[in-house]
Amino acid sequence: MEILSSLVPIILFILLFWLILIRPQQKRQKQVKEMQTNLQKGDRIITIGGLHGTVHALDEGSLVLEVEDGTKLTYDRSAVREVVQSS
Template sequence: MDILSGLLPIILFILLFWLILIRPQQKRQKQVKDMQQNLQKGDRIITIGGLHGNVHALDEGTLVIEVDEGTKLTYDRSAVREVVQSN
């Protein structure tokens, strides 16, 4: 019984740490991954570097972003920070 009462604060600390820090981070990572996988041609996006543009073409791991008329850049899907306007 003494061992259990000694371990209880440590177990509660680990549980609290998981609930406050680890779990929300896992949810955010899942949301970002889902957003990057669900990109579609024509979506208005912002990259992690701050580039604004429209998705022109998609591949499995990359996408082509049209910045201006005729200016196209190729990026990894993981470089997309957010979708501003979905198609």
């Protein structure tokens, strides 16, 4: 019985750690992954480097961005931070 009572605080600490830190991070990662897989041609996006552009073409793991002056740049899908405006 003493062993069980000494393990309860450790188990509670691990459970609390998981609820506060790990679970919310997993939810955020899932949302980002979903956003990156749902990209469509014409979406206005911002990359993790701060580049603003429009999705010109999509491939399985990459995309081509067209910026304001007509320049086209190729990026990995994982470089997309957020979608500003969906097409």
